[in-house]
Amino acid sequence: xxxxxxxxxxxxxxxxxxxxxxxxxxxxxxxxxxxxxxxxxxxxxxxxxxxxxxxxxxxxxxxxxxxxxxxxxxxxxxxxxxxxxxxxxxxxxxxxxxxxxxxxxxxxxxxxxxxxxxxxxxxxxxxxxxxxxxxxxxxxxxxxxxxxxxxxxxxxxxxxxxxxxxxxxxxxxxxxxxxxxxxxxxxxxxxxxxxxxxxxxxxxxxxxxxxxxxxxxxxxxxxxxxxxxxxxxxxxxxxxxxxxxxxxxxxxxxxxxxxxxxxxxxxxxxxxxxxxxxxxxxxxxxxxxxxxxxxxxxxxxxxxxxxxxxxxxxxxxxxxxxxxxxxxxxxxxxxxxxxxxxxxxxxxxxxxxxxxxxxxxxxxxxxxxxxxxxxxxxxxxxxx
Amino acid sequence: xxxxxxxxxxxxxxxxxxxxxxxxxxxxxxxxxxxxxxxxxxxxxxxxxxxxxxxxxxxxxxxxxxxxxxxxxxxxxxxxxxxxxxxxxxxxxxxxxxxxxxxxxxxxxxxxxxxxxxxxxxxxxxxxxxxxxxxxxxxxxxxxxxxxxxxxxxxxxxxxxxxxxxxxxxxxxxxxxxxxxxxxxxxxxxxxxxxxxxxxxxxxxxxxxxxxxxxxxxxxxxxxxxxxxxxxxxxxxxxxxxxxxxxxxxxxxxxxxxxxxxxxxxxxxxxxxxxxxxxx
Numbered sequence: 001x002x003x004x005x006x007x008x009x010x011x012x013x014x015x016x017x018x019x020x021x022x023x024x025x026x027x028x029x030x031x032x033x034x035x036x037x038x039x040x041x042x043x044x045x046x047x048x049x050x051x052x053x054x055x056x057x058x059x060x061x062x063x064x065x066x067x068x069x070x071x072x073x074x075x076x077x078x079x080x081x082x083x084x085x086x087x088x089x090x091x092x093x094x095x096x097x098x099x100x101x102x103x104x105x106x107x108x109x110x111x112x113x114x115x116x117x118x119x120x121x122x123x124x125x126x127x128x129x130x131x132x133x134x135x136x137x138x139x140x141x142x143x144x145x146x147x148x149x150x151x152x153x154x155x156x157x158x159x160x161x162x163x164x165x166x167x168x169x170x171x172x173x174x175x176x177x178x179x180x181x182x183x184x185x186x187x188x189x190x191x192x193x194x195x196x197x198x199x200x201x202x203x204x205x206x207x208x209x210x211x212x213x214x215x216x217x218x219x220x221x222x223x224x225x226x227x228x229x230x231x232x233x234x235x236x237x238x239x240x241x242x243x244x245x246x247x248x249x250x251x252x253x254x255x256x257x258x259x260x261x262x263x264x265x266x267x268x269x270x271x272x273x274x275x276x277x278x279x280x281x282x283x284x285x286x287x288x289x290x291x292x293x294x295x296x297x298x299x300x301x302x303x304x305x306x307x308x309x310x311x312x313x314x315x316x317x318x319x320x321x322x323x324x325x326x327x328x329x330x331x332x333x334x335x336x337x338x339x340x341x342x343x344x345x346x347x348x349x350x351x352x353x354x355x356x357x358x359x360x361x362x363x364x365x366x367x368x369x370x371x372x373x374x375x376x377x378x379x380x381x382x383x384x
Numbered sequence: 385x386x387x388x389x390x391x392x393x394x395x396x397x398x399x400x401x402x403x404x405x406x407x408x409x410x411x412x413x414x415x416x417x418x419x420x421x422x423x424x425x426x427x428x429x430x431x432x433x434x435x436x437x438x439x440x441x442x443x444x445x446x447x448x449x450x451x452x453x454x455x456x457x458x459x460x461x462x463x464x465x466x467x468x469x470x471x472x473x474x475x476x477x478x479x480x481x482x483x484x485x486x487x488x489x490x491x492x493x494x495x496x497x498x499x500x501x502x503x504x505x506x507x508x509x510x511x512x513x514x515x516x517x518x519x520x521x522x523x524x525x526x527x528x529x530x531x532x533x534x535x536x537x538x539x540x541x542x543x544x545x546x547x548x549x550x551x552x553x554x555x556x557x558x559x560x561x562x563x564x565x566x567x568x569x570x571x572x573x574x575x576x577x578x579x580x581x582x583x584x585x586x587x588x589x590x591x592x593x594x595x596x597x598x599x600x601x602x603x604x605x606x607x608x609x610x611x612x613x614x615x616x617x618x619x620x621x622x623x624x625x626x627x628x629x630x631x632x633x634x635x636x637x638x639x640x641x642x643x644x645x646x647x648x649x650x651x652x653x654x655x656x657x658x659x660x661x662x663x664x
Contacts, residue, residue, distance in 0.1 A: 083629045086426045090632070113425050182529065188615055189629070230532040230614020239504065239611075245511045245531055374630030378445045381626075382617045 046073045049294045052088060053078060053101035054281070056316020065310075066301045072294055080234060081189060082106045089115050094288030098295040104280035105191075105363045107147045108138045117285040119145040123296055124303055125323065130351060133322035137361065139282060147282035148299050151311050151319035154350070154359060155192050156276040158249040158257045158269040160241065169248075171272050172200035180247055181227050185240050187251035188231040190377035192277060195362055196250055197221050199275045204357075206277070208366040221380055231381055241267050254341070255279070255317040262318075271353060277362045278354070281319070305329045313337055320350055412645070419638035426632045436635040446623065446640070453603060453619040454647070456534060460541035460602035461595040467542060468550040468594065473583075475550075476557035477565075488554065491547045503540050503611050510536055510612065532614030540608020545598035552597060556590020557583070592659035599655075600648055620644055 049072050051058050058076030067074060079085045082103050089097065089110070102110060110116050126134045129149070139147040159169040163183070168174045175184050186193050194217065198206035201220045203213055232240055232249075237256055240246035242265050249256075253276070257269040283302065285295045301307045308326025312319060313334065320341060321327065327345060331338045342350040353359050365373045422431040440446050475484050494502065509515045510530040517527035530536055560583060568578040584591065602608075606621040615622055620640055627637040 081629060083632060086632055087628065087634075090427050109426055113427060185614075228616070230616050232615065233610065235504075236611055236615075239507055243507060243511050244513055245507075370631040371633065374626060375443070375445070378443075378618065378623065378626050381615065381622075382445050382448050 044071070046071050047291065047294065048072070049074050049098050049291050049298065050096065050286075051076045051099040051101065051298075052085060052097040052286070053099070054080070054316075056314050057101050059315060061313075061315045062302070062310050066298060069301075070294060070297060074298070086110075089113075089286075095286070095290055097286040098289040098291045099298060100284045100286050101150070101281055102147070102284065104136060104138055104147070104149065104282050104361070107282060107284065109364075110284065111141060111146045115287050116146045117287055117289065117292065119148065119285060119296075119299075121145045124148050124300065125325075128305065128325045129322045130324055132351070132354060136280065136282070138363075147284040148303055149280055149282045149322050150302055151308075151314075151321055152278055152280040153253050153255045153319045154269075154271050154276045154278055154353070155196065155251060155253040155362070156269055156271040158241065158252045158267065160244060160247040161266045161268050163244070163247040166268070166270060169268075169270050169272070172196065172250075172274050175224055175227060175248055175250060182229050183245075183247040184224070184227045185229050185237060185246040185249045186231045187237050187249060187256075188233055189251060190374050191364070192251035192279070192362060194221070194373055194377065195277045195360070197224070199277070199360070204360075205366075206360055207363045210367065214368060214372075218376055218380075221376075222383075225380060225383060241265065253279075255319060258318040258341075259316070271358060275358050275360060276353070278359050279362050309333060312341065312343065415638050415641055418635050419642055421635045423632050423635060428632075428634060436633075436639050440627075440636050440639040440643075445618075449618045449620050449623045450643070450647075452617050453621075456537055456541070456609070456619065457599045457603040459534075459538055460545060461599040463538060464542050464545045464549045464598040465553075465591060465595045468546060468553050469591070472550050472553035472557050475554045476560070484554070484558070488551060491551050494543075494547050499544055500607055500611075502543055503607050506536075506539055506543065506612055507531060510539065531612060532616075534613060536612030536614070537609045537619075540612040541598070541602040541605060544605060544608065545601045548601075549594040549598050552594040553587070553590050556587045556593075560586045589659040592655050596652060596655040596659075599651060603648060604644060 046067070047070075051074055053076055055078045056062070058074045058078075063074040066072070077088065077097065079088055082105070085100075085102055085106065086109065089100065090113070100110065100116070107116075133149050133152075136147075136149045139145060139149065157169045157172065157174060159166075159174070164174065164180070168177065174180065195206045197220055198209065198213075198217050201213070201217050203209060203217070209217060229240075229246060230236075232246075234256070237246070237249055237252060238260065241249060241257070241260055253269045257265075257267045260267045283299045285292060285299075289295055302311055303323060305323060305325035306329065308321040308323040309330045312321045312326065312330055318337075318341065320343060321330070324345075327338070327343045330343055331345065338344055342348070342353075364370060418428065419436055420432050420434070422429045422433060422435075475487050479487065507514070511517075512527060512529065512531065514531070516530065520527055530539075564582055564586065565578060568582045573581065604621060606619075606625070609615065609619045609622060613619075618626065620643075624637045624640050627633050627640060630636075
């Protein structure tokens with residue numbers, strides 16, 4: 001164990017943190033309440049496991065079984081977007097979050113900033129994972145593991161099935177169709193939108209662009225702007241698709257349309273012929289955690305075949321899973337959902353799309369800075 | 385004697401002063417300080433650089449957002465003032481004291497519901513296939529594009545500010561000496577002349593303060609331009625969100641926030657001068 005790790009977990013630090021917490025609580029609550037709380041804990045009250053995650057990852061459909069098994073209460077802090085996540089971590093003392101669920105492209109940033117504990121690869125069922133996901137880019141630093149992939153999904157063209165035929169939605173060109181002028185929306189995050197438009201511009205590595213390729217991307221996007229109704233967050237995209245105001249949305253996939261379709265909305269999403277992006281969510285253990293054993297157990301739980309089935313069918317938003325045994329179990333327990341998501345072992349499945357090179361991992365810009373891309377995004381939003 | 389009473393007053397003044405210091409001045413100072421900090425690897429690093437100011441103030445997107453926010457907020461102030469005034473006049477002059485109190489109580493009711501919920505409900509009315517366009521279709525008219533436009537944003541701003549502005553105007557109008565209005569009538573001034581030459585000058589402080597409230601609320605609002613305006617073109621509040629999403633650039637977002645605060649301070653001072661300045 002590294003020296004800094006020892007310090008973080010030393011009894012002195014633990015006593016100090018406990019003492020500080022007690023002092024903080026004591027200033028707000030009568031002493032009697034504090035002592036009552038302490039005695040309740042010693043009487044077997046559940047431990048608390050803190051989790052920083054996208055909404056849904058600590059809801060009962062996902063964590064109830066784990067909570068019951070380990071007598072633990074998973075306490076979430078939900079965020080919306082990787083930047084929001086980074087802000088929350090950077091503003092909190094080490095040990096605030098036992099588990100951190102992040103989009104894969106942020107894992108290297110989290111690791112470099114010293115926010116993650118190193119993991120033991122042997123603790124996890126990587127042998128059950130599809131080979132493509134066993135050594136996921138950015139999750140490893142040499143032979144050191146910092147994050148375990150939990151779920152993923154594709155981003156392509158999301159469309160209203162009543163208004164747009166699937167044949168048209170199978171190309172990004174549909175966004176430029178005059179029939180949908182003012183009905184095209186963007187999910188308000190530069191990364192997936194610019195990645196998709198970069199694919200449409202013919203860039204096989206959509207985030208690794210030379211200066212002239214970046215200029216081409218800008219030109220392509222500017223030509224789309226007159227078609228665009230607006231830029232929407234999760235809630236806005238949801239309601240826009242549901243009430244029919246938006247007939248096409250760029251930058252999202254089944255994680256939104258799948259959820260809406262469950263409630264009867266006439267929406268779907270496809271990976272267009274030009275290719276699609278893959279979003280990936282991964283779990284890490286936060287630096288300075290005092291519940292490493294529990295955090296580790298949770299990652300094992302959610303990456304097991306049973307946990308993966310829960311994750312695939314998560315109420316908040318469905319996703320694909322990287323565990324092959326999870327696919328098998330899903331096929332047995334809910335074949336309709338397995339078919340809907342393309343996680344079938346017989347016949348064409350989503351792994352075929354990945355293996356054909358049609359799917360590219362979403363990542364942060366390589367040649368330009370995040371600011372360069374985001375500045376263009378602001379400029380793009382400004383002018384119709 | 386007076387020094388005794390001021391000594392006695394100090395303990396009463398201390399809590400609000402401490403409150404303002406802790407929750408207003410210090411955060412404001414911190415906001416100002418971080419506008420000079422840097423971001424390294426997504427983390428704020430104390431620094432003393434002007435690059436954030438230089439970067440933001442030299443961007444055309446910043447000034448476009450500034451102009452757009454200003455014009456929307458001004459539009460909201462004018463529209464809300466015009467919409468509120470007839471209602472406020474009715475409440476102040478034509479109804480009984482009891483009815484006025486009841487109406488004022490009802491004006492507070494919208495605040496019981498979250499503003500976000502109220503804005504979302506407007507989507508059902510303003511959508512292309514929403515209630516308003518359905519009614520227009522019933523009378524044979526073409527539908528209008530209302531959602532995801534500046535019009536949509538304005539509807540949101542008015543939703544936010546109308547009850548408050550009506551309250552302020554009603555309070556101001558109710559305090560006008562009725563004898564002055566009667567005197568105008570007796571001197572054969574018609575209703576329009578009485579309105580413009582007696583009532584409005586006397587109600588000027590409440591009209592200006594009401595409009596100022598509408599301007600302030602609209603200028604900093606994020607909800608209406610996002611959910612009814614479609615987020616484009618961006619307002620300054622949208623720009624703050626975009627900037628923080630851009631690699632944790634809180635210092636640049638602080639620059640935008642400070643410019644917003646300064647704008648509101650200058651506008652408020654001008655409005656107060658207009659409201660309470662003496663007529664020459």
